[in-house]
Amino acid sequence: MVSLGASAVRRRAEVFVLSQGRSLMGRAGPLIAARLISAVVSLSIPLVLARTMAIAEYGTYKQLFLLSVTISAVVPLGMSQSLYFFIPRTTERRACFTQTLLFLVLVGSLGGLALYLCGSWIASALTNPGLLEHRLELALYTGLLVASYPLEISMTTQGLTRRAAVTYLASDFFKAAALVIPSATGLGLHWMMWGMVTWAALRLLASWVSMVASTRGPLWDRGLLRQQLAYALPFGAAIAVAIPQQYAHQFIVAHAVGPALFAVYAVAVFELPFVDLFYTPTGEVLMVQLGELEAAGRRTEGAGAFRDAVDRLGILLLPPIFFIWAVAPAFITTMFGDRFASASSIFRLCLFAMPLAILPIDATLRARGETRHILISYVLKALVTIPLAWIGVARFGLAGAAGSYVIAEFLGRAFLAWKVPASLSTADTRIHGRDLIPGKHLLRTVGAAVVLALAGAGTLRLALGIDLVASAPLVRRVLPLGLAGAVFGAGYLSLLAVTHAQLPGFLGAILARRRARRAVPVA
Numbered sequence: 001m002v003s004l005g006a007s008a009v010r011r012r013a014e015v016f017v018l019s020q021g022r023s024l025m026g027r028a029g030p031l032i033a034a035r036l037i038s039a040v041v042s043l044s045i046p047l048v049l050a051r052t053m054a055i056a057e058y059g060t061y062k063q064l065f066l067l068s069v070t071i072s073a074v075v076p077l078g079m080s081q082s083l084y085f086f087i088p089r090t091t092e093r094r095a096c097f098t099q100t101l102l103f104l105v106l107v108g109s110l111g112g113l114a115l116y117l118c119g120s121w122i123a124s125a126l127t128n129p130g131l132l133e134h135r136l137e138l139a140l141y142t143g144l145l146v147a148s149y150p151l152e153i154s155m156t157t158q159g160l161t162r163r164a165a166v167t168y169l170a171s172d173f174f175k176a177a178a179l180v181i182p183s184a185t186g187l188g189l190h191w192m193m194w195g196m197v198t199w200a201a202l203r204l205l206a207s208w209v210s211m212v213a214s215t216r217g218p219l220w221d222r223g224l225l226r227q228q229l230a231y232a233l234p235f236g237a238a239i240a241v242a243i244p245q246q247y248a249h250q251f252i253v254a255h256a257v258g259p260a261l262f263a264v265y266a267v268a269v270f271e272l273p274f275v276d277l278f279y280t281p282t283g284e285v286l287m288v289q290l291g292e293l294e295a296a297g298r299r300t301e302g303a304g305a306f307r308d309a310v311d312r313l314g315i316l317l318l319p320p321i322f323f324i325w326a327v328a329p330a331f332i333t334t335m336f337g338d339r340f341a342s343a344s345s346i347f348r349l350c351l352f353a354m355p356l357a358i359l360p361i362d363a364t365l366r367a368r369g370e371t372r373h374i375l376i377s378y379v380l381k382a383l384v385t386i387p388l389a390w391i392g393v394a395r396f397g398l399a400g401a402a403g404s405y406v407i408a409e410f411l412g413r414a415f416l417a418w419k420v421p422a423s424l425s426t427a428d429t430r431i432h433g434r435d436l437i438p439g440k441h442l443l444r445t446v447g448a449a450v451v452l453a454l455a456g457a458g459t460l461r462l463a464l465g466i467d468l469v470a471s472a473p474l475v476r477r478v479l480p481l482g483l484a485g486a487v488f489g490a491g492y493l494s495l496l497a498v499t500h501a502q503l504p505g506f507l508g509a510i511l512a513r514r515r516a517r518r519a520v521p522v523a
Contacts (some may be wrong), residue, residue: 048184070247101207110141120132141193155210282310320492327456460484
């Protein structure tokens with residue numbers, strides 16, 4: 001067995017990664033651009049609602065959607081994701097679509113019915129009797145949402161990425177309007193929920209029209225259905241463990257405190273949308289690259305692709321995470337209002353888990369077909385999170401719940417990271433953990449992130465000292481953080497330009513072409 005040096009791995013894989021990455025990112029371009037715009041739209045929703053709703057009502061809203069997100073993620077059992085595998089490989093697309101939609105209508109109806117029938121118990125368990133007032137809307141919305149899941153997926157699997165991107169954006173804009181307009185006009189949570197029911201119903205109608213009415217062929221194929229179920233159910237089992245574990249700390253907090261305090265915690269565990277924006281496409285591209293390398297008999301060069309992904313994600317993610325940590329109190333109060341100022345310390349605690357996103361570990365194991373390790377990690381995290389969160393809330397309040405989440409994330413990532421080197425090794429070449437981490441590059445990135453964060457925080461401090469008494473309240477609140485963000489943003493963009501980091505959209509294409517021109521072919 002020989003150890004493959006990190007520098008050798010990186011040199012041998014660089015040209016392959018670049019050439020494949022350009023074509024893959026080109027195909028994914030519309031979807032990535034749609035994700036970017038959608039992230040901005042999605043970000044506006046909690047910002048508006050947190051300011052226009054009473055704090056207890058906002059807490060109830062967050063609990064309703066916590067319930068819906070949990071159920072709607074678990075009950076599909078992986079059937080919608082199975083389309084990614086079967087549609088490119090079958091000639092019976094209409095049957096595959098119809099079977100998937102009918103299955104999701106069935107499980108969505110069961111999930112919605114369970115929410116409705118268990119409404120009293122749920123309201124008692126979450127210490128919020130107000131949930132009972134909305135159980136009908138919650139049940140209908142959840143069932144319809146589950147049934148409409150494959151809408152954009154069906155387009156992507158047929159290579160219609162532009163259509164999927166447009167649909168994705170239109171859907172998210174309508175969703176934002178359905179929530180924001182009733183809240184901003186004082187119509188209240190009932191109208192918000194009925195707006196979401198209408199939105200989900202329109203998605204379901206569009207799904208049947210685009211997936212069944214506009215395609216030809218048989219509507220049913222029993223053999224294909226068995227294959228779909230055999231493929232989907234193991235993945236669904238993993239999700240059934242992962243999602244409740246992921247949200248366990250929020251459910252425990254909801255049980256322990258009232259809706260007003262839960263609203264504060266919901267703001268504290270707010271997820272920065274740009275993390276998923278970069279992490280998910282990078283992981284998908286890496287999976288394809290690893291498959292291509294293995295097919296070409298160059299499996300060990302996957303270590304170079306992994307290092308490249310870590311390097312890129314580090315440059316893209318670490319500076320903004322460090323900056324937001326440095327200005328967290330101003331960020332929270334500017335975005336959500338002074339009512340949520342107490343959430344900033346817990347928000348900072350949750351941010352410690354976000355740098356883990358620079359490691360595309362799960363994508364690597366999925367590309368190697370070693371998903372059993374992912375399921376085991378979910379089980380381990382569940383065994384740790386639930387008792388730790390329960391004890392943490394009892395002993396340390398909201399900070400204890402957030403701390404349990406961070407600890408569980410680190411433990412789960414550590415377990416998966418332990419399995420990655422073996423998944424990239426061969427009988428002749430052994431990959432070590434040091435071959436997968438671009439240590440010097442990451443240290444430089446961390447150093448740059450610290451400098452940029454300090455520059456932004458220093459600018460914020462100076463801006464807060466400016467006399468803005470005569471200015472409007474909105475200006476006094478937004479201007480200091482805006483100036484700090486501008487200073488950080490200028491430095492961040494300069495860093496991306498110097499390092500030629502790959503970005504979504506036209507800017508990413510320009511930077512990728514510049515990097516490719518400078519690459520030296522390897523003999």
